[in-house]
C-alpha cells in the first residue's frame with residue numbers, strides 16, 4: 001500500500017498524475033461546455049481598450065472595490081478572495097509534494113536541494129515566511145467562513161436565499177482550510193520543523209489529544225489528511241462549473257469584459273435604418289429568446305452571486321412591483337442552462353411570458369441604475385431590459401397604451417405632451433432669447449452655448465419657469481447663448497428607453513444636424529435626461545449622420561445647467577446678493593448622479609447661495625429614484641408609488657423643502673408631496689430657481 005503514501009515514490013506519483021488528469025479533464029470539459037453555451041449569444045467586441053480593461057480588473061477584482069462598499073460582506077469577500085489567491089500557493093505545493101520529486105537527485109537542479117524540505121517546493125516548507133503567511137491566510141479565510149455561515153444561518157438578510165448549494169460550498173471551503181492545517185499539524189507531530197505555523201501547532205496539539213503521538217501514527221494522520229485534502233480540493237474545483245458558485249470562476253472575466261462605454265449610454269441597434277428598409281420575416285429587433293442576447297449578456301447569468309444587492313436598490317422592487325433585477329439575471333441563467341445546446345434555427349423559449357418576464361416586470365424599470373451601481377460583479381441590467389422593450393415595441397407594438405400615446409405625440413409634434421411643435425419657443429415670450437435660425441451668420445459666431453431646452457422646459461407649465469430662470473441666470477452671468485427654437489426636437493430619451501430605437505435615432509439625427517448646421521460647439525441643458533443622451537449617446541450616430549453629409553462632425557461639449565452655474569459662481573460672474581438661509585433636503589436625480597457621477601456640484605452650488613443641505617438617508621450613489629426615468633414618467637403606476645415613497649423620505653427630514661435638478665423629479669416630488677397633503681409645509685425647488693432667487 002506504499003503507493004498510497006504521498007511523496008513515497010513513482011507509484012504514488014503515477015496515481016496522482018492519473019487522478020489529476022481525470023479530474024482536470026472533467027473540470028475542463030464542464031468549463032468548455034459552459035463556454036460553448038455562452039457562444040450561442042450574439043457576437044460583441046469586449047476586448048478592445050486593453051489598458052482600461054486591465055485598470056478595471058485591478059480596481060474591481062484585485063481591489064474588490066465594489067464589495068468593499070458594504071460593511072459586513074465587503075471585508076468578508078476581500079479576505080476570501082485574497083485568501084484563495086495566496087493559498088493557491090499551498091495547493092500548488094501540496095500537489096507538488098505528492099509527486100515525490102527530490103532536487104538532490106536531479107543533477108541540473110541539485111543547487112535547489114539545500115532549500116527543499118522533504119518533497120515540498122524549494123523555499124516553502126521549513127521557511128518562516130511561508131508558514132506564517134499561509135497560516136495567517138488560512139485563519140482569515142476560516143474567520144470569514146464563520147462570518148458567512150453566521151450571515152446565512154443567523155442574520156439571514158432578506159435579499160439572500162438560504163440554499164443547500166451555498167452551505168455546501170461554504171462547507172467545502174472550510175474543509176479545504178481545515179484539512180490543510182490538519183496535514184501540517186500531523187507533520188509537526190511527526191517531527192517536522194515548521195517555523196511560524198502557529199495554527200498548525202494547534203492542530204498538532206489536537207492530534208496528540210486524540211492519541212496521535214508516535215511517528216508512525218502521525219504518518220498515518222498525515223496520509224489520511226493528505227487524501228482528504230486532495231478529494232475536497234478536486235471536488236470543489238469540479239463542482240464549481242456546475243454550481244451557482246460558478247461566479248468564482250466567471251467574475252474576473254465578467255469584470256474584465258465589462259462595458260467601457262459611458263454609464264448612461266444604451267447601445268444602438270447596428271444598421272437599424274438598413275434593416276428597417278429591408279424589413280422581412282427574418283428581421284428581428286430587441287430580444288425575447290436566449291440567442292438574441294450577446295455572449296457577454298449571457299455571461300452575466302453565471303456570474304451572478306445571487307447576493308440581491310441590486311434588488312435592495314431597485315425602486316420598482318421596493319414598491320412591490322413584479323420587477324427584480326436579481327430575478328432578471330437569474331431567470332436568464334435558468335433558461336440558458338435549461339435550454340442547453342440547441343441546433344441553429346431551433347425554436348427557442350420566449351422569455352416574455354407570465355412565468356418568466358411578464359409585461360409588468362419589463363415596463364416597471366425606471367432605468368435608475370441602482371442595480372448596476374450595487375452589483376459587485378458589474379452585471380449590466382438596463383440594456384437587457386431595454387432589449388426586451390425593443391422587441392415589444394418594435395416587433396409587436398406591445399407597450400402600455402399611455403406609452404403608445406407619448407410616442408405618437410413625439411412622432412407628430414416632437415414632444416410627449418403632444419403640444420404643437422411650433423409652440424416650442426413660446427415660453428421665451430418677453431424674455432428676448434436669441435434663436436439660432438433668426439441670427440445673422442456674424443451673430444451666431446459670437447454665441448458660446450446652445451441652450452437645449454428640452455420638452456419639459458418648453459411645454460410643461462411648471463418647468464417653463466425653470467427655463468425662464470436659467471435664462472435669467474445666464475444673462476446675469478454674461479453667457480452668450482441661443483436656442484434652436486422650433487428646430488429643437490425631443491432629445492429622444494423617452495423614445496429610446498421605451499424601446500423605440502428607430503424614433504430615437506430620427507430625433508437624435510435631427511438635433512445633431514441642426515447643431516452641426518449652426519456650428520454649435522457647446523450645449524447646456526437643465527434636463528439630466530437630455531444631458532445624458534446628448535453627451536453620452538448622440539456620439540454613437542456620427543457615422544449615421546455622415547451618410548447624409550460626409551462632412552458631418554460632432555465635437556460638442558455638453559454640460560448640465562448646474563455645472564455651468566457652479567462655474568459662473570466660481571469665476572465670480574454670478575454674485576448671489578441675497579443668501580437664502582434655507583434648509584432643504586436634496587434629491588440626486590439618477591441621470592446626473594449614478595449615470596454621470598455629478599453629486600457634489602449641485603450640493604456646492606446650493607451651499608454657495610446659502611442653502612443648508614439636509615441629506616436624506618438614501619443619498620448620492622444610493623439615492624432612490626423619483627420614479628419617472630426609463631419613460632415611466634408617461635406610464636401608469638399601480639400599487640405603492642415610487643414618488644410617494646421618496647417624498648415621504650424627504651418629508652421625514654423635517655426640512656423646509658426639497659431641492660432637485662431635473663424637470664421629471666420636480667413633477668414627481670410635487671405630486672408625491674401633494675399626495676401626502678404636505679404641499680404647504682414642503683416646497684419643491686429646482687436648483688436654477690433657487691440660484692435665480694439669490695441673485
Ligand code: SF4
Nearest residue numbers: 314365366368369371
Ligand atoms: S435600473 Fe433601477 S428600476 Fe431598473 S431594474 Fe435596475 S434598480 Fe430596478
Ligand code: SF4
Nearest residue numbers: 304305307308310375
Ligand atoms: S446581479 Fe449582481 S447584485 Fe444582483 S444578485 Fe447578482 S451579483 Fe448580486
